[in-house]
Amino acid sequence: MSDLQAERVWEVFRQEAEGDPMIHSGNVNAPDEELALHYAREFYSRRGESQRLWVVARDAIAELDDPDLLRPPFDRSHKRPGGYIIKHKLEAAKQRASRADATE
Amino acid sequence: MRYAETRMNDTDVIQPLNGRPPYEPGDADAFYAHVGTGGKVEADDWMTDDYRAAVLKFVEMHANSELMGVLPERDWIMRAPTLRRKLALTSKIQDEVGHAQLLYRVAEDLGKPRATMLADLLAGKTKFHNVFHYPTRSWADVGIIAWLVDAAAIVSQQALRDSSYAPYARTMRKICWEESVHVMHGRDVVLTMMSGTDAQRAMVQEALDRWWGPLMQMHGPPTDPAKDKDLHWGIKAKGNEQLRQEFLSIYVPRIREIGLRIPDPALRLDETTARWVYTEPDWDELRSVVTGHGPASQSRLEFRRVNYAATQWVRDAIMGNAAAA
Ligand SMILES: [Fe+2]
Ligand SMILES: [Fe+2]
Numbered sequence: 001m002s003d004l005q006a007e008r009v010w011e012v013f014r015q016e017a018e019g020d021p022m023i024h025s026g027n028v029n030a031p032d033e034e035l036a037l038h039y040a041r042e043f044y045s046r047r048g049e050s051q052r053l054w055v056v057a058r059d060a061i062a063e064l065d066d067p068d069l070l071r072p073p074f075d076r077s078h079k080r081p082g083g084y085i086i087k088h089k090l091e092a093a094k095q096r097a098s099r100a101d102a103t104e
Numbered sequence: 105m106r107y108a109e110t111r112m113n114d115t116d117v118i119q120p121l122n123g124r125p126p127y128e129p130g131d132a133d134a135f136y137a138h139v140g141t142g143g144k145v146e147a148d149d150w151m152t153d154d155y156r157a158a159v160l161k162f163v164e165m166h167a168n169s170e171l172m173g174v175l176p177e178r179d180w181i182m183r184a185p186t187l188r189r190k191l192a193l194t195s196k197i198q199d200e201v202g203h204a205q206l207l208y209r210v211a212e213d214l215g216k217p218r219a220t221m222l223a224d225l226l227a228g229k230t231k232f233h234n235v236f237h238y239p240t241r242s243w244a245d246v247g248i249i250a251w252l253v254d255a256a257a258i259v260s261q262q263a264l265r266d267s268s269y270a271p272y273a274r275t276m277r278k279i280c281w282e283e284s285v286h287v288m289h290g291r292d293v294v295l296t297m298m299s300g301t302d303a304q305r306a307m308v309q310e311a312l313d314r315w316w317g318p319l320m321q322m323h324g325p326p327t328d329p330a331k332d333k334d335l336h337w338g339i340k341a342k343g344n345e346q347l348r349q350e351f352l353s354i355y356v357p358r359i360r361e362i363g364l365r366i367p368d369p370a371l372r373l374d375e376t377t378a379r380w381v382y383t384e385p386d387w388d389e390l391r392s393v394v395t396g397h398g399p400a401s402q403s404r405l406e407f408r409r410v411n412y413a414a415t416q417w418v419r420d421a422i423m424g425n426a427a428a429a
Contacts, residue, residue, distance in 0.1 A: 007423075026209070028205075035422065042202070
Protein backbone atom coordinates (compact mmCIF):
# COMPACT_ATOMS: atom_id res chain seq x y z
CA MET A 1 0.00 0.00 0.00
CA SER A 2 3.03 2.27 0.32
CA ASP A 3 2.99 3.17 -3.41
CA LEU A 4 -0.54 4.52 -3.06
CA GLN A 5 -1.00 8.25 -2.87
CA ALA A 6 -2.84 9.69 0.10
CA GLU A 7 -6.18 11.36 -0.44
CA ARG A 8 -6.39 15.14 -0.16
CA VAL A 9 -9.23 17.45 0.69
CA TRP A 10 -10.47 19.70 -2.10
CA GLU A 11 -12.76 22.64 -1.45
CA VAL A 12 -15.60 22.90 -3.98
CA PHE A 13 -17.02 26.16 -5.33
CA ARG A 14 -20.03 26.32 -7.62
CA GLN A 15 -21.69 28.89 -9.82
CA GLU A 16 -25.43 28.44 -9.91
CA ALA A 17 -26.32 30.63 -12.87
CA GLU A 18 -24.33 32.50 -15.49
CA GLY A 19 -22.93 35.67 -13.96
CA ASP A 20 -23.35 34.49 -10.34
CA PRO A 21 -20.40 34.49 -7.95
CA MET A 22 -18.58 31.24 -7.24
CA ILE A 23 -19.90 30.11 -3.87
CA HIS A 24 -18.23 27.66 -1.53
CA SER A 25 -20.39 24.55 -1.33
CA GLY A 26 -18.40 21.94 0.56
CA ASN A 27 -15.47 19.64 0.03
CA VAL A 28 -14.50 16.26 -1.33
CA ASN A 29 -11.77 13.75 -0.69
CA ALA A 30 -9.76 12.70 -3.72
CA PRO A 31 -6.24 11.59 -4.59
CA ASP A 32 -5.94 14.03 -7.51
CA GLU A 33 -7.55 17.02 -9.21
CA GLU A 34 -9.24 15.01 -11.95
CA LEU A 35 -11.07 12.76 -9.53
CA ALA A 36 -11.84 15.72 -7.30
CA LEU A 37 -13.65 17.32 -10.25
CA HIS A 38 -15.58 14.12 -10.95
CA TYR A 39 -16.66 13.84 -7.31
CA ALA A 40 -17.58 17.53 -7.22
CA ARG A 41 -19.74 17.03 -10.32
CA GLU A 42 -21.38 14.00 -8.71
CA PHE A 43 -22.14 15.75 -5.40
CA TYR A 44 -22.84 19.32 -6.52
CA SER A 45 -24.38 19.13 -9.97
CA ARG A 46 -26.30 15.87 -10.06
CA ARG A 47 -29.47 17.83 -10.74
CA GLY A 48 -27.84 20.27 -13.12
CA GLU A 49 -27.74 22.86 -10.34
CA SER A 50 -24.30 24.20 -11.23
CA GLN A 51 -23.12 26.18 -14.23
CA ARG A 52 -19.45 25.86 -13.32
CA LEU A 53 -17.42 24.09 -10.64
CA TRP A 54 -14.03 24.83 -9.12
CA VAL A 55 -11.97 22.56 -6.92
CA VAL A 56 -9.12 24.00 -4.90
CA ALA A 57 -6.74 21.94 -2.79
CA ARG A 58 -7.47 22.91 0.80
CA ASP A 59 -3.78 23.30 1.63
CA ALA A 60 -3.47 25.86 -1.20
CA ILE A 61 -5.87 28.23 0.55
CA ALA A 62 -4.45 31.05 2.64
CA GLU A 63 -6.74 32.29 5.38
CA LEU A 64 -7.01 35.50 7.37
CA ASP A 65 -9.40 35.37 10.31
CA ASP A 66 -7.77 37.76 12.75
CA PRO A 67 -10.58 39.91 14.20
CA ASP A 68 -8.10 42.67 15.07
CA LEU A 69 -7.50 43.14 11.36
CA LEU A 70 -10.89 42.21 9.91
CA ARG A 71 -13.22 43.76 12.46
CA PRO A 72 -11.20 46.30 14.44
CA PRO A 73 -13.14 47.85 17.30
CA PHE A 74 -13.32 51.28 15.70
CA ASP A 75 -16.34 53.03 14.35
CA ARG A 76 -16.43 52.41 10.61
CA SER A 77 -19.81 53.99 10.04
CA HIS A 78 -18.26 56.70 7.81
CA LYS A 79 -17.54 53.88 5.33
CA ARG A 80 -21.19 52.91 5.00
CA PRO A 81 -24.14 54.78 3.47
CA GLY A 82 -26.06 54.20 6.70
CA GLY A 83 -23.39 56.18 8.57
CA TYR A 84 -24.85 59.43 7.24
CA ILE A 85 -28.10 60.44 8.87
CA ILE A 86 -29.29 63.49 6.96
CA LYS A 87 -32.97 63.58 7.87
CA HIS A 88 -32.75 66.41 10.44
CA LYS A 89 -30.22 68.38 8.45
CA LEU A 90 -32.34 68.10 5.30
CA GLU A 91 -35.41 69.32 7.17
CA ALA A 92 -33.50 72.25 8.64
CA ALA A 93 -32.09 73.18 5.22
CA LYS A 94 -35.51 72.97 3.56
CA GLN A 95 -37.09 75.16 6.26
CA ARG A 96 -34.34 77.73 5.93
CA ALA A 97 -34.76 77.76 2.15
CA SER A 98 -38.53 78.19 2.35
CA ARG A 99 -38.13 81.03 4.92
CA ALA A 100 -35.65 82.72 2.59
CA ASP A 101 -38.15 82.35 -0.31
CA ALA A 102 -40.95 83.91 1.79
CA THR A 103 -38.86 86.97 2.71
CA GLU A 104 -37.88 87.67 -0.88
CA MET B 105 -26.88 74.42 20.11
CA ARG B 106 -24.37 71.83 21.18
CA TYR B 107 -27.25 69.53 22.13
CA ALA B 108 -28.78 69.80 18.65
CA GLU B 109 -25.39 69.11 17.05
CA THR B 110 -24.87 65.87 18.97
CA ARG B 111 -28.39 64.71 18.21
CA MET B 112 -27.85 65.17 14.49
CA ASN B 113 -24.54 63.34 14.54
CA ASP B 114 -25.67 60.47 16.70
CA THR B 115 -23.84 57.98 14.49
CA ASP B 116 -20.53 59.28 15.81
CA VAL B 117 -21.11 57.07 18.81
CA ILE B 118 -18.76 54.09 18.53
CA GLN B 119 -20.75 50.97 17.77
CA PRO B 120 -19.27 47.59 18.59
CA LEU B 121 -19.23 45.74 15.26
CA ASN B 122 -18.99 42.25 16.69
CA GLY B 123 -21.74 41.65 19.22
CA ARG B 124 -20.32 38.36 20.39
CA PRO B 125 -16.93 38.53 22.09
CA PRO B 126 -14.57 35.99 20.51
CA TYR B 127 -13.34 33.20 22.74
CA GLU B 128 -9.66 32.59 23.26
CA PRO B 129 -8.31 29.14 22.35
CA GLY B 130 -8.20 27.05 25.50
CA ASP B 131 -10.96 28.97 27.30
CA ALA B 132 -13.61 26.25 27.69
CA ASP B 133 -16.07 28.43 29.62
CA ALA B 134 -16.01 31.15 26.94
CA PHE B 135 -16.35 28.46 24.27
CA TYR B 136 -19.47 26.98 25.87
CA ALA B 137 -20.91 30.48 26.33
CA HIS B 138 -20.28 31.05 22.63
CA VAL B 139 -22.04 27.90 21.37
CA GLY B 140 -24.74 28.20 24.01
CA THR B 141 -25.81 31.61 22.70
CA GLY B 142 -26.04 30.83 18.99
CA GLY B 143 -22.32 31.13 18.17
CA LYS B 144 -20.86 29.06 15.33
CA VAL B 145 -17.76 26.89 15.19
CA GLU B 146 -15.72 26.15 12.05
CA ALA B 147 -13.61 23.03 11.50
CA ASP B 148 -10.28 24.74 12.18
CA ASP B 149 -11.49 26.77 15.18
CA TRP B 150 -10.40 25.74 18.64
CA MET B 151 -13.04 23.64 20.42
CA THR B 152 -13.16 21.56 23.58
CA ASP B 153 -12.46 17.83 23.29
CA ASP B 154 -15.94 17.06 24.67
CA TYR B 155 -17.63 19.22 22.05
CA ARG B 156 -15.53 17.70 19.26
CA ALA B 157 -16.36 14.17 20.43
CA ALA B 158 -20.08 14.96 20.71
CA VAL B 159 -20.31 16.48 17.20
CA LEU B 160 -18.29 13.61 15.75
CA LYS B 161 -20.52 10.98 17.34
CA PHE B 162 -23.66 12.76 16.16
CA VAL B 163 -22.48 13.29 12.56
CA GLU B 164 -20.96 9.81 12.29
CA MET B 165 -24.24 8.18 13.29
CA HIS B 166 -26.05 10.39 10.78
CA ALA B 167 -23.61 9.38 8.02
CA ASN B 168 -23.92 5.68 8.94
CA SER B 169 -27.70 6.00 8.75
CA GLU B 170 -27.64 7.52 5.27
CA LEU B 171 -25.35 4.72 4.08
CA MET B 172 -27.25 1.84 5.71
CA GLY B 173 -30.62 3.43 4.88
CA VAL B 174 -30.30 2.66 1.18
CA LEU B 175 -30.16 -1.09 1.70
CA PRO B 176 -33.89 -1.61 2.33
CA GLU B 177 -34.68 0.51 -0.75
CA ARG B 178 -32.01 -1.09 -2.90
CA ASP B 179 -33.92 -4.39 -2.75
CA TRP B 180 -36.73 -2.79 -4.76
CA ILE B 181 -34.84 -1.28 -7.69
CA MET B 182 -35.22 -4.42 -9.81
CA ARG B 183 -38.86 -4.81 -8.74
CA ALA B 184 -40.02 -1.23 -9.40
CA PRO B 185 -43.37 -1.29 -11.24
CA THR B 186 -42.46 1.21 -13.98
CA LEU B 187 -39.32 2.65 -15.54
CA ARG B 188 -40.03 6.09 -14.05
CA ARG B 189 -40.35 4.62 -10.55
CA LYS B 190 -37.12 2.74 -11.09
CA LEU B 191 -35.36 5.96 -12.10
CA ALA B 192 -36.78 7.86 -9.12
CA LEU B 193 -35.84 5.15 -6.64
CA THR B 194 -32.33 4.79 -8.06
CA SER B 195 -31.92 8.56 -7.92
CA LYS B 196 -33.08 8.67 -4.28
CA ILE B 197 -30.60 5.94 -3.37
CA GLN B 198 -27.83 7.84 -5.14
CA ASP B 199 -28.79 10.96 -3.14
CA GLU B 200 -28.65 9.07 0.17
CA VAL B 201 -25.21 7.62 -0.55
CA GLY B 202 -24.18 11.15 -1.52
CA HIS B 203 -25.47 12.38 1.86
CA ALA B 204 -23.36 9.73 3.56
CA GLN B 205 -20.29 10.91 1.64
CA LEU B 206 -20.89 14.57 2.56
CA LEU B 207 -21.41 13.71 6.21
CA TYR B 208 -18.38 11.42 6.47
CA ARG B 209 -16.39 14.37 5.09
CA VAL B 210 -17.75 16.62 7.85
CA ALA B 211 -16.90 13.97 10.43
CA GLU B 212 -13.43 13.40 9.00
CA ASP B 213 -12.50 17.04 9.56
CA LEU B 214 -13.19 16.43 13.26
CA GLY B 215 -10.34 13.95 13.31
CA LYS B 216 -11.61 10.44 12.52
CA PRO B 217 -10.54 9.00 9.14
CA ARG B 218 -13.28 7.74 6.84
CA ALA B 219 -11.73 4.27 6.62
CA THR B 220 -11.90 3.97 10.41
CA MET B 221 -15.54 5.08 10.46
CA LEU B 222 -16.44 2.47 7.84
CA ALA B 223 -14.48 -0.20 9.71
CA ASP B 224 -16.29 0.67 12.96
CA LEU B 225 -19.66 0.55 11.22
CA LEU B 226 -18.93 -2.85 9.65
CA ALA B 227 -17.69 -4.17 12.99
CA GLY B 228 -20.94 -3.08 14.64
CA LYS B 229 -19.10 -0.64 16.95
CA THR B 230 -21.04 2.43 15.84
CA LYS B 231 -24.78 2.88 15.37
CA PHE B 232 -27.28 3.77 12.65
CA HIS B 233 -30.92 4.80 12.97
CA ASN B 234 -33.49 2.26 14.14
CA VAL B 235 -35.68 2.41 11.01
CA PHE B 236 -32.94 0.88 8.87
CA HIS B 237 -32.81 -2.31 10.94
CA TYR B 238 -36.14 -3.62 9.63
CA PRO B 239 -36.91 -5.70 6.54
CA THR B 240 -39.15 -4.53 3.69
CA ARG B 241 -42.06 -6.71 2.61
CA SER B 242 -43.82 -5.04 -0.35
CA TRP B 243 -43.66 -2.14 -2.80
CA ALA B 244 -45.84 -0.20 -0.38
CA ASP B 245 -42.87 -0.16 2.01
CA VAL B 246 -40.94 1.84 -0.59
CA GLY B 247 -43.70 4.47 -0.53
CA ILE B 248 -44.05 4.54 3.26
CA ILE B 249 -40.28 4.74 3.79
CA ALA B 250 -39.73 7.55 1.27
CA TRP B 251 -42.78 9.47 2.47
CA LEU B 252 -42.80 9.03 6.23
CA VAL B 253 -39.32 7.88 7.26
CA ASP B 254 -37.79 10.63 5.15
CA ALA B 255 -40.35 13.13 6.49
CA ALA B 256 -39.52 12.24 10.09
CA ALA B 257 -35.84 12.60 9.20
CA ILE B 258 -36.42 15.97 7.52
CA VAL B 259 -38.07 17.36 10.64
CA SER B 260 -34.85 16.79 12.57
CA GLN B 261 -32.58 17.67 9.65
CA GLN B 262 -34.28 21.04 9.20
CA ALA B 263 -33.55 21.83 12.83
CA LEU B 264 -29.90 20.85 12.24
CA ARG B 265 -29.52 23.68 9.72
CA ASP B 266 -29.08 25.82 12.85
CA SER B 267 -26.39 23.61 14.38
CA SER B 268 -23.56 25.39 16.19
CA TYR B 269 -21.11 23.29 14.16
CA ALA B 270 -21.23 25.37 10.98
CA PRO B 271 -19.89 22.80 8.44
CA TYR B 272 -22.66 20.43 9.56
CA ALA B 273 -25.32 23.16 9.37
CA ARG B 274 -24.27 24.07 5.82
CA THR B 275 -24.31 20.44 4.73
CA MET B 276 -27.81 20.06 6.15
CA ARG B 277 -29.03 22.93 3.99
CA LYS B 278 -28.00 21.07 0.87
CA ILE B 279 -29.32 17.73 2.16
CA CYS B 280 -32.75 19.14 3.10
CA TRP B 281 -33.12 20.53 -0.40
CA GLU B 282 -32.61 17.03 -1.83
CA GLU B 283 -34.73 15.31 0.84
CA SER B 284 -37.83 17.29 -0.12
CA VAL B 285 -37.83 15.41 -3.45
CA HIS B 286 -37.73 12.06 -1.65
CA VAL B 287 -40.83 12.89 0.35
CA MET B 288 -42.74 13.92 -2.77
CA HIS B 289 -41.69 10.73 -4.53
CA GLY B 290 -42.87 8.64 -1.55
CA ARG B 291 -46.15 10.48 -1.22
CA ASP B 292 -46.77 9.98 -4.94
CA VAL B 293 -46.14 6.23 -4.63
CA VAL B 294 -48.57 6.01 -1.69
CA LEU B 295 -51.23 8.14 -3.38
CA THR B 296 -51.02 6.09 -6.57
CA MET B 297 -51.61 2.89 -4.62
CA MET B 298 -54.41 4.46 -2.55
CA SER B 299 -56.14 5.39 -5.84
CA GLY B 300 -55.78 1.81 -7.10
CA THR B 301 -57.42 -1.43 -6.09
CA ASP B 302 -58.58 -2.60 -2.65
CA ALA B 303 -55.62 -4.97 -2.61
CA GLN B 304 -53.22 -2.06 -3.17
CA ARG B 305 -54.88 -0.02 -0.39
CA ALA B 306 -54.62 -2.99 1.95
CA MET B 307 -50.94 -3.30 1.06
CA VAL B 308 -50.29 0.33 2.05
CA GLN B 309 -52.25 -0.06 5.29
CA GLU B 310 -50.29 -3.20 6.17
CA ALA B 311 -47.02 -1.36 5.53
CA LEU B 312 -48.09 1.59 7.70
CA ASP B 313 -49.10 -0.80 10.49
CA ARG B 314 -45.59 -2.27 10.52
CA TRP B 315 -43.73 1.04 10.22
CA TRP B 316 -45.71 3.12 12.73
CA GLY B 317 -43.93 1.74 15.81
CA PRO B 318 -40.40 2.35 14.46
CA LEU B 319 -41.52 5.81 13.23
CA MET B 320 -42.69 6.78 16.70
CA GLN B 321 -39.42 5.56 18.20
CA MET B 322 -37.25 7.23 15.59
CA HIS B 323 -36.68 10.59 17.33
CA GLY B 324 -35.79 8.86 20.58
CA PRO B 325 -37.26 9.07 24.08
CA PRO B 326 -37.95 12.53 25.52
CA THR B 327 -34.80 13.87 27.17
CA ASP B 328 -34.32 16.27 30.04
CA PRO B 329 -33.31 19.50 28.24
CA ALA B 330 -31.11 20.44 31.21
CA LYS B 331 -29.05 17.24 30.79
CA ASP B 332 -29.05 17.01 26.98
CA LYS B 333 -25.59 18.36 26.12
CA ASP B 334 -26.16 18.12 22.35
CA LEU B 335 -28.97 20.61 22.89
CA HIS B 336 -26.99 22.72 25.36
CA TRP B 337 -24.08 23.13 22.99
CA GLY B 338 -26.33 23.88 20.04
CA ILE B 339 -25.20 20.76 18.12
CA LYS B 340 -28.90 20.13 17.62
CA ALA B 341 -31.51 22.84 17.93
CA LYS B 342 -34.58 20.90 19.07
CA GLY B 343 -35.29 18.13 21.55
CA ASN B 344 -36.55 14.64 20.66
CA GLU B 345 -40.12 15.14 21.84
CA GLN B 346 -40.45 18.48 20.07
CA LEU B 347 -39.38 16.84 16.81
CA ARG B 348 -41.89 14.01 17.25
CA GLN B 349 -44.66 16.52 17.99
CA GLU B 350 -43.80 18.47 14.83
CA PHE B 351 -43.82 15.28 12.76
CA LEU B 352 -47.23 14.29 14.14
CA SER B 353 -48.70 17.76 13.58
CA ILE B 354 -47.86 17.71 9.90
CA TYR B 355 -48.27 14.05 9.03
CA VAL B 356 -51.16 12.66 11.06
CA PRO B 357 -53.68 14.77 9.07
CA ARG B 358 -51.99 13.88 5.78
CA ILE B 359 -52.07 10.16 6.59
CA ARG B 360 -55.69 10.22 7.68
CA GLU B 361 -57.03 12.34 4.83
CA ILE B 362 -56.23 9.64 2.27
CA GLY B 363 -58.09 6.92 4.15
CA LEU B 364 -55.24 5.31 6.08
CA ARG B 365 -55.73 4.28 9.70
CA ILE B 366 -52.95 4.94 12.21
CA PRO B 367 -52.50 1.82 14.37
CA ASP B 368 -52.61 3.64 17.73
CA PRO B 369 -56.05 3.97 19.34
CA ALA B 370 -54.67 6.40 21.92
CA LEU B 371 -53.35 8.88 19.34
CA ARG B 372 -55.12 12.23 19.57
CA LEU B 373 -54.40 15.94 19.71
CA ASP B 374 -55.01 17.32 23.20
CA GLU B 375 -56.74 20.61 22.36
CA THR B 376 -55.91 22.24 25.70
CA THR B 377 -52.16 21.60 25.59
CA ALA B 378 -51.94 21.54 21.74
CA ARG B 379 -49.81 18.42 22.10
CA TRP B 380 -50.19 14.96 20.64
CA VAL B 381 -50.98 12.18 23.07
CA TYR B 382 -49.99 8.65 22.03
CA THR B 383 -49.27 5.18 23.31
CA GLU B 384 -45.80 5.11 24.85
CA PRO B 385 -43.40 3.88 22.12
CA ASP B 386 -41.47 0.70 22.89
CA TRP B 387 -38.15 2.17 24.05
CA ASP B 388 -36.75 -1.29 24.84
CA GLU B 389 -37.27 -2.24 21.21
CA LEU B 390 -35.47 0.96 20.14
CA ARG B 391 -32.47 0.23 22.37
CA SER B 392 -32.22 -3.37 21.26
CA VAL B 393 -32.62 -2.53 17.56
CA VAL B 394 -29.97 0.22 17.42
CA THR B 395 -27.46 -1.97 19.24
CA GLY B 396 -27.63 -4.48 16.39
CA HIS B 397 -30.45 -6.76 17.52
CA GLY B 398 -33.08 -5.66 14.99
CA PRO B 399 -34.68 -8.16 12.60
CA ALA B 400 -32.42 -7.11 9.70
CA SER B 401 -29.43 -5.61 11.57
CA GLN B 402 -26.96 -8.43 11.03
CA SER B 403 -27.97 -9.28 7.46
CA ARG B 404 -27.60 -5.61 6.46
CA LEU B 405 -24.17 -5.37 8.07
CA GLU B 406 -23.12 -8.62 6.45
CA PHE B 407 -24.26 -7.32 3.06
CA ARG B 408 -22.13 -4.19 3.61
CA ARG B 409 -19.11 -6.26 4.62
CA VAL B 410 -19.34 -8.47 1.53
CA ASN B 411 -19.71 -5.43 -0.70
CA TYR B 412 -16.91 -3.53 0.98
CA ALA B 413 -14.57 -6.45 0.30
CA ALA B 414 -15.86 -6.90 -3.26
CA THR B 415 -15.21 -3.25 -4.15
CA GLN B 416 -11.74 -3.04 -2.61
CA TRP B 417 -10.20 -3.28 -6.11
CA VAL B 418 -11.95 -0.02 -7.10
CA ARG B 419 -10.41 1.88 -4.19
CA ASP B 420 -7.02 0.32 -4.92
CA ALA B 421 -7.25 1.21 -8.61
CA ILE B 422 -8.18 4.82 -7.87
CA MET B 423 -5.41 5.34 -5.37
CA GLY B 424 -2.89 3.40 -7.47
CA ASN B 425 -3.66 5.34 -10.63
CA ALA B 426 -3.34 8.60 -8.81
CA ALA B 427 0.08 7.57 -7.57
CA ALA B 428 1.18 6.52 -11.07
CA ALA B 429 -0.03 9.74 -12.71
FE1 LIG C 1 -30.69 11.45 3.09
FE1 LIG D 1 -33.95 10.84 1.85
